[in-house]
Amino acid sequence: AEDGYELWLRYSLVTDQQKLNDYRNTIKGWLVDNNSPTAQIIRKELQRALTGLLGKSVPEVKSATEGTLLIGTANAAALSSLDLKNRLKNVGPEGFVIFNTKVNNKNTLVIAANEDAGMLYGVFHFLRMLQTHQPIGKLAIESTPKTKVRILNHWDNLDRTVERGYAGFSLWDWHKLPDHIDPRYHDYARANASIGINGTVLTNVNANALILTPAYLKKVTALADLFRPYGIRVYLTARFSAPIEIGGLKTADPLDAQVQEWWKRKVAEIYKVIPDFGGFLVKANSEGQPGPQNYNRNHADGANMLADAVKPFNGIVMWRAFVYDNNVPVDRTKQAYNEFKPLDGTFRGNVMVQVKNGPLDFQPREPFHPLFGAMPSTPLMMEFQITQEYLGFATHLVYLAPLFKECLDADTHAKGKGSTVARVIDGSLENHTLSGMAGVANIGNDRNWCGHPVAQSNWYSFGRLAWDHTLSAEAIADEWVRMTFSNNVAVVSNIKNIMIASRDITVKYMTPLGLHHIMGWNHHYGPGPWIKDKPRADWTSVYYHQAEEKGIGFNRTTSGSNALEQYQSPVQQLYSDPEKCDERYLLWFHHVSWDRKMKSGRTLWDELCHQYYQGADSAKWMQQQWNTLEGQVDDAQFRFVKSLLNIQQQEAVWWRNACVLYFQTFSKKPIPPGFEKPD
Ligand code: GCW
Structure with missing residues (x-):
């Protein structure tokens, strides 16, 4: 069983037979025309990766023959016929190019960069393509980092x-x-x-x-x-x-x-x-x-x-x-x-x-x-x-x-x-x-x-x-x-769905509708909307949610702290009117009444309850989704995530119950019909 140590660099055998054949034909040998310490790292990585991915060791060769993966910087002798200076003129010191071409009339695949780092990044990019089963027959990749x-x-x-x-x-x-x-x-x-x-x-x-x-x-x-x-x-x-x-x-x-x-x-x-x-x-x-x-x-x-x-x-x-x-x-x-x-x-x-x-x-x-x-x-x-x-x-x-x-x-x-x-x-x-x-x-x-x-x-x-x-x-x-985890289409889409939904789900069971800073004191784990009487007001929760019997939320408009004035005016306009404000930020910018009508047609109180309940229910959905993966991903990893999702689900209910019951002491309104009563 795997323990997650290898991260996303598992390099397991390509399971798609057609792709595997294709990769084996395209990459028959490799040549790193460089002797820097970085090139040494690249050699080791290629050995490890290609052996794993292609299920056989791919030899290092001395010159470009049919199916050689050619790697080097602009001045590499083995790449001298390729006008690399020109191809690399826009990629800077860390960028790279990857392309299929002929060298000595042989089909080769080239990974080239201006400097060592770019070479390394290009190699990892290429390996990622193999790991994710991408086609590699007609590559013309140019990549440059957007931040330095x-x-x-x-x-x-x-x-x-x-x-x-x-x-x-x-x-x-x-x-x-x-x-x-x-x-x-x-x-x-x-x-x-x-x-x-x-x-x-x-x-x-x-x-x-x-x-x-x-x-x-x-x-x-x-x-x-x-x-x-x-x-x-x-x-x-x-x-x-x-x-x-x-x-x-x-x-x-x-x-x-x-x-x-x-x-x-x-x-x-x-x-x-x-x-x-x-x-x-x-x-x-x-x-x-x-x-x-x-x-x-x-x-x-x-x-x-x-x-x-x-x-x-x-x-x-x-x-x-x-x-x-x-x-x-x-x-x-x-x-x-x-x-x-x-x-x-x-x-x-x-x-x-x-x-x-x-x-x-x-x-x-x-x-x-x-x-x-x-x-x-x-x-x-x-x-x-x-x-x-x-x-x-x-x-x-x-x-x-x-x-x-x-x-x-x-x-x-x-x-x-x-x-x-x-x-x-x-x-x-x-x-x-x-x-x-x-x-x-x-x-x-x-x-x-x-x-x-x-x-x-x-x-x-x-x-x-x-x-x-x-x-x-x-x-x-x-x-x-x-x-x-796996290239199996169903597995990929299942895990992806869980991942993509997970952040919004978490926001719902922790801090829906723009609530913030209502977590446990100091350690910051679990709910603590009741936190008050600390050395600084801004280390409490009550300071941020401002709940009272009429309503809830932090007023950051002109009638409140006016934090909104720090944004450019189009952004201010986006948020300043509680009627127009994106509800995901409502209680961040506004203090509003429990009875306020929300886009859903519900009152704010009911909507708040809805979101907390939905969040907790969705945590259960994540569990159910994950459970269908049994046998399709590594078993140890499967069971570990399963047990963690179990904790997460219980704690989503904990967050929901704690927050709903606490805020209810201000709103004095019932939990909307259809929801089990928190205990
Ligand atoms: O979020 C707070 C953390 C502190 C942290 C601080 C910071 C490193 O609770 O633990 O200190 O931010 O970003 O400086």
């Missing part, structure tokens, strides 16, 4: 605990590094390279400055050396107070000459051992973390100081916009915009501001963050959360690509219609050369990496969307299921 920095953010602490991690402990065995290299680091790198991820921030944003000390930098160097040939750069979090904590200075004021000097020396020390070090990710002046505001400076002062230090080495700074301030009594969803928008144009060219998809905090559903489109002079990076902090941890099956897409496809109207969030973050809207997408990793040392077998699809879709945000959630699910 495609990066995982690990919230991993040096003691190996993982903040909001639900798949075991950290992969990074700091204790045994640098001497012991866990083979798993290679598999991590392979998995990332296979989906185009080219960066990793090893440490938690709630950082410990120790990571910047020489002893730890040695360990980081070992990982950086290992990841390099996979096209992956290492980045670290920079704790803003590091100059005090590990540098012996009295201040961390970004305008202090000694502080600036300290960072410059620290950065030079890092680049000496890691010449391609990517740069820093910083959480500052948020949730108690130190930052420039401690010295009456602003975010740009802080970011620019670090940016100046890494600039000579082509490093970048990713400065997070997830900020909220203990002393500012304002609707928390407004604060990032309030602090960052005025700083637009003041950041150095090698700074990106990293913005969470929504203005609150990775809720099951939020509208897009109003900063997207509001800072035209600053490259904004996306921060998605792959780990399911608010979505049932690694226990609930929730496929996140629809959530990611909902945000990416949202129209900011910043430069007229069609100014989607995707175009903001890929840099095309404002012609920024820097661009990026970060995903808070859901990876730990669990044997299956992500806790839930299907949670692997969220890592996978993040990478695929960072490469190409135009891919649909359906298409990505299709690939992933074929690679991970």
Whole structure:
């Protein structure tokens, strides 16, 4: 039985006989005309993959003969007849081309790129085609990533605990590094390279400055050396107070000459051992973390100081916009915009501001963050959360690509219609050369990496969307299921249906109609709409749902917090009128009466009950669908998902009952007829 360790790189025998014959005829041998460390990785991957997929080993050949898979960069001798310079002129350093052609009058298949990384990405793309049973007879593929920095953010602490991690402990065995290299680091790198991820921030944003000390930098160097040939750069979090904590200075004021000097020396020390070090990710002046505001400076002062230090080495700074301030009594969803928008144009060219998809905090559903489109002079990076902090941890099956897409496809109207969030973050809207997408990793040392077998699809879709945000959630699910479970059409469509529906189902049993932040206190698992009396109002639930006997919802219009004013006016118009507002966001933007008529014709109260019940019923539907797969997918995986879906179903009922009963104490209305009474 399989245990999920191999992720989507299972390379199991092609089950479609016709395809198998076709592949065997087209790929009789392969040649990687390159001797870089990356080429070595490609050789190993091809051996492993082709043996598995084609059920026999395919030899490495010395020159192009009939049926050779030819791989190389533009200057490869074996590809010299192919005018590659021209074919590769638009794909950049990481893109690739794949095409069938004749070399020495023999039929060959070519995978070519300008640089090593592109070659590797091209190979993985090609292998994916075999894994998903695509035709390979008439290929003319040209692929270039849409964002430049495609990066995982690990919230991993040096003691190996993982903040909001639900798949075991950290992969990074700091204790045994640098001497012991866990083979798993290679598999991590392979998995990332296979989906185009080219960066990793090893440490938690709630950082410990120790990571910047020489002893730890040695360990980081070992990982950086290992990841390099996979096209992956290492980045670290920079704790803003590091100059005090590990540098012996009295201040961390970004305008202090000694502080600036300290960072410059620290950065030079890092680049000496890691010449391609990517740069820093910083959480500052948020949730108690130190930052420039401690010295009456602003975010740009802080970011620019670090940016100046890494600039000579082509490093970048990713400065997070997830900020909220203990002393500012304002609707928390407004604060990032309030602090960052005025700083637009003041950041150095090698700074990106990293913005969470929504203005609150990775809720099951939020509208897009109003900063997207509001800072035209600053490259904004996306921060998605792959780990399911608010979505049932690694226990609930929730496929996140629809959530990611909902945000990416949202129209900011910043430069007229069609100014989607995707175009903001890929840099095309404002012609920024820097661009990026970060995903808070859901990876730990669990044997299956992500806790839930299907949670692997969220890592996978993040990478695929960072490469190409135009891919649909359906298409990505299709690939992933074929690679991970089976190419059987019925199986694929069954699992895909579950995945595609899962996010909306989860929203329904957790936070329908725009509700948000009503989960359990602190751990964020399970329902807790009753949470109140905490050190900060915005750490409670009652602050967000505002339920009272007349109605429910957070008023963010002009008569309320007016958070809506932070959006462009067409977006404001979309949401400001409760009669026109998309009901999925109704209680996010409006406080409305329990008796309000909804599109369904029901009252708000009845509709709320309906959605909670529907959500819980649909969790049962997911179970039933999954159960039909017995015998058609790997048995161990089948049973594991089955038991997790059982928990999810019970907890969907728990969410439903808790929320319906709690809100009923305000609405004082009966559960609509036909629904079993919660207990
Ligand atoms: O969502 C909140 C989490 C914190 C996290 C913070 C952040 C890393 O509950 O655990 O800290 O966001 O994104 O900085």
